[in-house]
Amino acid sequence: MVFPDPLLHVDYSAIMARDDEKLHIVIFPWLAFGHIIPNLELAKHIAQKGHKVSFVSTTRNIERLPKPPPNLASLITYVKLPLPKVDNLPKNAEATADVPYDVVQYLKKAYDALQHPFSHYLESSNADWIFYDFAAFWVPSLASRFGMKTVFYSIFTPPFMAFMGPASYMIDNDPIRTKPENFTVPPPWVPFSSTVAFHYYEIMRIVDSVSDNDSGTSDTYRLGASIENCDLVAVRGCTELEPEWFQVLRDIYRKPVLPVGQLPSSGFNGGDENENDTWRGIKEWLDKQAHGRVVYVAFGSEAKPRQEEVNEIALGLEKSELPFFWVLRVRRGASDTEVLKLPEGFEERTKGRGVVWRGWAPQLKILGHGSVGGFLSHSGWTSVVEAVQNETPLVLLTFLADQGINARVLEERKIGYPVPRDKLNGSFTSDSVARSVRLVVLDDGGRVYRDNIKEVKNLFLNNQRQQKYIHQLLCHLRSRSHPKKGERVFRD
Missing domain, CATH: 3.40.50.2000 (Glycogen Phosphorylase B;)
Structure with missing residues (x-):
């Protein structure tokens, strides 16, 4: 029936x-x-x-x-x-x-x-x-x-x-x-x-x-x-x-x-002075990057990777040789005693090519910048919608809640490419991160993701x-x- x-x-x-x-x-x-x-x-x-x-x-x-x-x-x-x-x-x-x-x-x-x-x-x-x-x-x-x-x-x-x-x-x-x-x-x-x-x-x-x-x-x-x-x-x-x-x-x-x-997401007002100052500093860095080459990395307000996952993400971004802007939440609230750390020497080795941002960042504005060519995301749906708004192809790395289901939907439509990982324990390697972001942002084999996210925009938005x-x-x-x-x- x-x-x-x-x-x-x-x-x-x-x-x-x-x-x-x-x-x-x-x-x-x-x-x-x-x-x-x-x-x-x-x-x-x-x-x-x-x-x-x-x-x-x-x-x-x-x-x-x-x-x-x-x-x-x-x-x-x-x-x-x-x-x-x-x-x-x-x-x-x-x-x-x-x-x-x-x-x-x-x-x-x-x-x-x-x-x-x-x-x-x-x-x-x-x-x-x-x-x-x-x-x-x-x-x-x-x-x-x-x-x-x-x-x-x-x-x-x-x-x-x-x-x-x-x-x-x-x-x-x-x-x-x-x-x-x-x-x-x-x-x-x-x-x-x-x-x-x-x-x-x-x-x-x-x-x-x-x-x-x-x-x-x-x-x-x-x-x-x-x-x-x-x-x-x-x-x-x-x-x-x-x-x-x-x-x-x-x-x-x-x-x-x-x-x-x-x-x-539309925003409710023009933002306060601190927010505008934050964006100005980020924009200055993005303006210096090549068009469509920056990997934006963010996992929302809830998803917190494990320490070993942070290590592989960091080393993968380093191996990719692409510029990146990573919004990294090192803890969930003041009571969280497991504070995430980056691999030793990572920020020094990637200085100038990459930014690790530990505070709030204006995601919608970042995704809308012409230098951003890919979004390494947790598949949270608000982030997905914001990526589609800005025609930014997705690299998917799920952690919690409904994110796995969202990722399958995006995979089926080929508007998001999942980082290959062990389906039993969820482990992945820095090499798989590097290959995934390069595929979606740069390689000819990933053109389908760059094209499809533009085509689906009218259906979404x-x-x-x-x-x-x-x-x-x-x-x-x-x-x-x-x-x-x-x-x-x-x-x-």
Whole structure:
């Protein structure tokens, strides 16, 4: 049975007739900047249509966000909630970037303790809809007390969501995936041929996600319950780019699944003076490099390579003989005692040809510079979208979370080339790094990656299509019946 596209059943003429009806939408992302930023981009698009958005996060995270642009300042409101204290969570740690990977479970425990202050905020918010992230599986039960409807907004891609399977499998024990190696093959509910699956080393690095942890709830349960209990699912992606994956989601979820587009990073303002000074210094170095020859290296706010991996990456960049700009996070927060180090003498040997940058860097601007010819990336989807925005071909080196699934999708479309590595333990060599970056940036054999990323850009990032997705989403929200404002509905 094929579950139909919910947008086909929306009476747009009736919705357009009451286009002046504006919504109040609450957006509540998980405490990771890889989640917060795509949620912020969605907030911006919604506000541009004249709707009010309350963007809720913890105090320190809100203070680290850019201000809304002046034309949207009256429509986007930041709401700060104090993060409750829990054992084993360091002081001022309010995002995944602030703590080592094994401490994230305590951040989830603190996040779950936000239920009371979030409920208190909702009581007086008079909101129509709540958009929530995978970790906040408890939001629908709060929303129902106040007659509010909910959208589970997935910043994970349609292929990843489809690979994870039906909500019931994630909530209860999956009868098919009883051991890690079961995640290394495509699941039976994907009815077409695909290579989209984890490699063994990728699933082993995140095996705690599918089992219990000290937060009290596994990530797979959170994801399954979030899907099961929402009124509709919104997914970052494009039906034109991946129609077959959206169809799988509609078939296995049996509820409306709407695309919101890729939500490319746009920035909210011109940046503060320190940010502009940072960019000026980086730009001066990039301006001196040959066109299309610089390898940009960055692994996002969460992915932290192991020490032996850093060694091979560094030596590989050295052997490649290409100029490089490497944004290296040597630790995840002040409590991280495993500080990464570069091989002895590496920076001296590559001085002038390469830069190791240990602070924040303006990634979108760097990728847009003409000297950058390749991006050695972890396959985080925001980084992927930014690479496509700037037609920068990808070299893929995965570490955590959904990155392995993203990499398979990019490999299938030949817009990203994976660094060859052992599929069991994930090891790779400096030689494989050197060959990979030279292939994608320089060699004739890698031209397909340089050409394909240009060709796919319109599918990824068509502004007219992006606006259509947001318009259709808002039409769908307005089409759903809801109580009059101020009228509470109490349900079990």
